[in-house]
Amino acid sequence: MTAQLNPRGDVAVLVPAAGAGVRLGPGGPKALRTLAGEPLLVHAVRRLAAADSVHTVVVAAPAAEVDLVRRLLAPVAPVTVVPGGAERQASVAAALAVVPAGPEIVLVHDAARALTPPDLIESVAAAVRAGHDAVIPVLPVVDTIRRVDAGEQALGTVDRSTLRSVQTPQGFRRSVLAAAHAAAADSLTDDAGLVERQGVPVRCVPGSDYAIKITRPFDLTLAEHLLAAGA
Ligand code: CTP
């Protein structure tokens, strides 16, 4: 039996949390690294549980830590925990496989984006509800972007007005995400990329500065400050 949050919600959220966190440096799987004394995954799930539309949360945990993750999340929200895979895409597929009948909107959300506001979760879900089969939150690119060659010789500047940084949660009509995963032959870093290959248009909505992906030690320090400032 899969645990439920809001039984009247129409959204299932898949949380890939099985990564090693190599770029964060030594210290164990990233989702279990602490921010203000609590694992990143606890912060992420607490924010998901605060979004009223969320019916079900399925976490793909590091395979060796499934029991620990269940214990950590039990006091936070009623979530289902499955072992993740070697690639992010396999972790998402493992979580998708246990979503119960009911929710017709599926969001995929990185545990590493631990400070994502509940409002962003709702705005992505709302765009799917409004009829977009695939929705991604994006931010404009602020730096000048250049192409370089293999020797770090600068080539041309890219027109950044046509570029966006992509965040999660990414939202999908359930059948569309399921079909894209069933057809996936190789691995991509995001789910909207898989869906787009199936010919489904991907809609952009405004992202959030707080939905940063905690990737390097600097990001963890930044997140500590954001949290201390009320994020
Ligand atoms: N992820 C996952 N299963 C994997 C790899 C990644 O569930 N086999 C998850 C991570 O736990 C994270 C999200 O996908 O929440 C985004 O991945 P990333 O930020 O790259 O995290 P890691 O893979 O853990 O970090 P690194 O690439 O530095 O090792």
Ligand code: MG
């Ligand atoms: Mg990774």
